[in-house]
Amino acid sequence: SLRNGATGQGQSTPAICSSSCSCDEDGGADCSGKGLTTVPTGLSAFTYYLDISMNNITELPAFVFKTFPYLEELRLAGNDLSFIHPDALSGLHQLKVLMLQNNQLKTVPSTAIKNLYSLQSLRLDANHITTVPEDSFEGLQQLRHLWLDDNSLTEVPVGPMRHQANLQALTLALNRITHIPNNAFANLSSLVVLHLHNNRIKEIGESCFTGLENLETLDLNFNNLMTFPEAIQALPKLKELGFHSNDIAAVPEGAFHKNPLLRTIHLYDNPLSFVGTSAFQNLSDLHSLMLRGASMMQEFPCLTGTNNLESLTLTGTKIAAIPVELCEDLKVLRTLDLSYNEIEELPSFQGCLKLQEISLQHNHIQQIDRDTFQGLSALRLLDLSRNEMKTIHRDAFLYLTVLTNLDLSLNSLTSIPTTGLSSLNQLKLTGNLQMKNVFTAKSLPKLRSVSVPYAYQCCAFVGCDSSTSSTDENIKKRRDKKFIEKDVERISMVMHCSPSPGAFKPCEHLLGSWMI
Amino acid sequence: RQHKQNPGVSSGCQGGCLTCSDYNGCLSCKPRLFIFLERNGMRQMGVCLPSCPSGFYGTRSPDRNTCTKCRPECDSCFNKNLCMRCRAGYYLHLGKCQESCPESLVCSDTQRECV
DSSP states (O other), rough: OHHHHHHHSSSSSOOOTTOOOOOOOTTTTEOTTOOOSSSOOOOOTTTTEEEOOOOOOOEEEETTTTOTTTEEEEOOSSSSOOOETTTTTTTOOOEEEEOOSOOOOOOOOHHHHOOOTTTEEEESSSSSOOBTTTTTTTTOTTTOEOOOOSSSSSSOTTHHHHOOOOOEEEEEEEEEEEEEOOTTTTOTTTTTTEEEEEOOOOOOOOOTTHHOOOOOOOOOOOOOOSSSGGGGGGGOOEEEEEOOOOOOOEOOTTTTTOTTTTOOEEEOOOOOOOOOOTTTTOOOOOOOEEEEETTTSSOOOTTTTTTTTEEEEESOOOBBBTTTTTTOOOOOEEEEOSSSSSOOBBBOTTTTTTTOEEESSSSSOOOOOOTTTTTTTTOOOOOSSSOOOOEETTTTTOTTTTEEEEOOSSSSSSOOOOTTTTTTOOOTTTTTTTTTTTOOOOOOOTOOOEEEGGGGGGHHHHHTTOOHHHHHHHHHHTTTHHHHHHHHHHHHOOOOOESSBBBOOOOOOOGOTTOO | OOOOOOSHHHHHHHHHHEEETTTTEEEESSOOEEEEEEETEEEEEEESSSSOOOOOOEOOOOSSSEEEEEEEEEEEEEEEEEEEEEOOTOOETTEEEEOOTTTSSSSEETTTTOO
16 A cells, blocks of 8 residues: 655655556566666655566666665665675665675675665575675664575674674575584574574584574584584574484484473484483473484483474384383374384383374384274374284274274284274285185275285185186186175275286185195 | 566576476576466466565575465565564564564554564
């Protein structure tokens, strides 16, 4: 809507505009992408928004914006700008947003921006800045957002930021920074977001984050950190922490005990071999924890006080046992992935009432007891493949009334209980070589896909292939009549069974073992 | 909004496009530009921009620069959790958009901030 401040009379007047721009009556002028080589003239003095991005302006001469005293937003992105005269921006006392990204600047135009007292957002990203003069941001007392990402900085510009008490967001990502000195951000008491991802940071000072008492987001992803960033202990308000894709081998005991508000921690793609059992305690806002490949880890992490975890992934460790009281802490857990560990025995998951997915494949589990999955009425997916299971209690699946996917393949089972599996849609039993009996699915009304150890077991589901030879014709006639009547109605319902019987895998169970 | 015809780009690709298709516009952008998917009826048209449009924030990475939506109550944001300008009816305080301001501050409708 029209802004009285801009025009002074309160009526709408036809916008004064330049031929290479389109102007609106609010004082906005869009001259972007017009192949301009200089700042357009003939625009209204009341222009408050000027977009001349994506043109070919390579230099800004002195006083080029002196006719725009009300300008609040100036967009100069994508112009191949390589030189800004020290007086180019003088007079822009109301400028709040200055966009200089995607240009060819080699240094911060510190003199040119010195008197922009109202400036709140300064974009200098995607230039070729290698140096930040000490006085770069001196006059900018209102500065809140500063982009310096995607440049060629080799160190954190500590001096230039020393007086930026109002700065809320800073990105130094995609530069060549190799270390963070102590007290690098000491006076940035209002900083909420700090991005340092995609640098070459190898080591950081123990007190490098001192002073950042309001920091909520810290992104250290894609660096070369060798040790855990203990400096985060200076960040009491931290909510989001990322240090994935680094070279960190260990997460120490009590790693996050000074960061009680943490909601997300991204630490994947690190050569983790050790994780302190007390590292993830008392993080009541943490919703998801993903730990992969901490190969030396032997003890299950203690999660007391981390009672709002919805997703827990802990794979590729030497963990052999799950704490019995796990579900006393994790009442809202929805997905649990403990695959590729060395777990031998399962506790009862009874308290984890919200559990929807459990992945336990590739462990050493030998049996499933009656109460292992008791009460899990929300469980939809259960993967127990690649274990050493010999027995499953007949009531083990009694409560899994919404389970749709069950994978028991590659175990040592001879039979499986089906009571309770009324919603089962997909069942995998491949690789249970002792399971030779003919498998009937009377109590699995919703079954759509099943994989069984032997082809002949599929005959109960899909009938035999019509192309079988005449000798098979005779075998078919001699099949047990009662068997067919009971399941005729069921057979057409099951869409897929593998391995499917065929000429060389006849349905008849010949001489006790069809393999002969 | 920003299509600049570059002589070096085949006629099919405009502005900062690196690869494009007639049906979906830009599929990838020249280095350092953000790819943004404009909705065009049922179609999505890729465009390459030096900064993401209002209501979106940019994330740079070595191989692709993307635009992600701000929170609904935010018109312009630095990232998901830090707003720079709120929608009408909300007031900015320490990077968050709120429907009212703390006691010691006043709601400014023109600036949409707690001042």
